[in-house]
Amino acid sequence: MARPFLFGTNFKMNQTPVESATFYRELAATVQISPDTHLFVIPPFTSLSAVNDVGGQPPHKIWVGAQNVHWAPSGAYTGEISVSMLLALEVDLVLLGHAERRRDFHETDDELNRKVLAVLGAGLRVLLAVGETAEERSFGVGGETVLRQLKIGLHGVEPERLNLLQIAYEPVWSIGAGGTPASPGDVEPIASVIRAGCQDLFGGSGDEIPILYGGSVDPSNAGTFTALPDIDGLFVGRAAWTVEGFIATYQAGIHGWEGDRVTG
Ligand code: PGA
Secondary structure, eight states: OOOOEEEEEEOOSOOOHHHHHHHHHHHHHHOOOOTTEEEEEEOOGGGHHHHHHHOOOTTSOOEEEESOOOSSSSSSOTTOOOHHHHHHTTOOEEEEOOHHHHHHSOOOHHHHHHHHHHHHHTTOEEEEEEOOOHHHHHTTOHHHHHHHHHHHHTTTOOGGGGGGEEEEEOOGGGSSTTOOOOOHHHHHHHHHHHHHHHHHHHGGGGGGSOEEEESSOOTTTHHHHHTSTTOOEEEESGGGSSHHHHHHHHHHHHHHHHHHHHHO
16 A cells, blocks of 8 residues: 655644634645645644634545643643543644653653553544654664654554554754754665564554654755655644745655655
């Protein structure tokens, strides 16, 4: 089965509900969605309801995602959000393990595994982010780090849930305004470690899991990453925070991906 192309953005802690809904409405009205492509937007929790009210019809609905969730169904977890709360808001996808959550909020692989199982168990899509720090890279354990995150994060995932799963590879050193953009040569070996890890965990079905790349992606470099054989999409921050930037980066990405399909 051919893997789809995925492209989306995470607003992080930016935007009010009105701003997010305006972005989503303009994007949905403007973007030309290619076949075999899924787009997504991940606003803050407080914007989810406003964005979903804008709507859209399958198969062209732009998925709406949450930036995090708690693993427990309910309980004494002040400030947290449960999977059933997200289901009630009709979200399509939950981002788990973003580098900022791992670094600033000390999320562990074991906690992320509990979150992955809770989200998939509810029938929601997961976008699990993995990536090594600059220090881990300097010690030559980038591949090992990402493999550990993947294997613990996906431990116990049932094969019948794999159609809900996508992985984002985001080297921590490449993310955000202070990041150093990665080259395709940096990304390719780790993407193939992730692909091999998926195969190790799930056999041949591991080939069907889309792997996205993220970290300082913009229209100038998007196609260089998606031309890599194991990369099936992009997870973009700053460059996709305007509708024009989102569309330009998506188009550059799909161009590289389609070229890869022709030659690959
Ligand atoms: P960036 O963010 O594209 O602004 O580097 C990527 C991310 O944090 O996922």
